[in-house]
Amino acid sequence: MRVRTYVGPSDPTGLHRVLDERVVLPQAAERLDTRRELWPDEVRIRVERLNLDAASFRQLERTHDGPDGVRRAVLDIVAARGKMQNPETGSGGMLVGTVEEVGPDSPLGLEVGDRVATLVSLTLTPLVIEDGLAGWDGRSEQVPCDGYAVLFGRSIAARIPDDLRADLSLAVMDVCGAPALTRRVVESYDAPRVVVIGGAGKSGSLSLAAARDAGATTVGVVPTEAEAALLREADLADEVVVSDARDPIALRDAVGKAADVTVVCVDVPGCEGGAILSTAPGGTVVFFSMATSFSAAALGAEGLAADVTMLVGNGYVPGHAAYALSLLRAHQGVRDLFLRRLA
Incomplete structure (x- = not known):
């Protein structure tokens, strides 16, 4: 696959992060640009936990050799595609993390330090895993993770409520x-x-x-x-x-x-x-x-x-x-x- 380099201002749909030769939206893309540097309307999240959607996780369990195989599969998908999108189910999940940088033109209303759950799919979210998923046993849809993700101008995120556990909030927001x-x-x-x-x-x-x-x-x-x-x-x-x-x-x-x-x-x-x-x-x-x-x-x-x-x-x-x-x-x-x- 040849890679198209985007030149110009950001697009609120995330089009500027698509690396495919043809013009497609991020969810349909084969690979996304995961650079840390933000376009003006973007937000970068320090990732704390991924929540894989149930259909994707069950498929990974069925087709890979035990929990270690599932872990390797997730790492391989993210490394290859710059996002978590199961190639068999086409689905991904969502994440919880803390806002670490906000572009000056971001319309999302988030501030540095906000603890949030993303309400858009991991199938269109630029994602980098930096800890090799060392804290995940491969047996659960909820995946402890250290890394970063990027939200676009048309992304959605919600602040985690103070009265609920983060994993509980994430599980609810995943299907809200x-x-x-x-x-x-x-x-x-x-x-x-x-x-x-x-x-x-x-x-x-x-x-x-x-x-x-x-x-x-x-x-x-x-x-x-x-x-x-x-x-x-x-x-x-x-x-x-x-x-x-x-x-x-x-x-x-x-x-x-x-x-x-x-x-x-x-x-x-x-x-x-x-x-x-x-x-x-x-x-x-x-x-x-x-x-x-x-x-x-x-x-x-x-x-x-x-x-x-x-x-x-x-x-x-x-x-x-x-x-x-x-x-x-x-x-x-x-x-x-x-x-x-x-x-």
């Missing part, structure tokens, strides 16, 4: 788009039935809480009796269903009455058909999983003559971070599920 969009969709229906596939996970538990707060009857789908017990204890779902979401007929039958809104929050592929079959005509399916095949979803709905609206959860809704944190504070069951995952 899910409950915000879930609530927006649920509020467009009159007393809907909402099915959340992967209801005991991070985005799933927050989505259940958001749906219940919006007046929905909630159904949580989990793959095992152990997760069902956790979800019942959390008291977030009016009904808990145990089913393999990759088996579309089994999922449809287990859910029973079709949902007005189905929210897919699992980190495994192959759940598109079951989600569509579990949704009533005129209903909505929201896909938050990075393991989703959107071609399979579109063609599957067509093949089933399913009159459903399908939405891609893009991770951003105005006010999403504050809303997700408010759900964590208000619902002890959500908090307990998150703390259990972190433990």
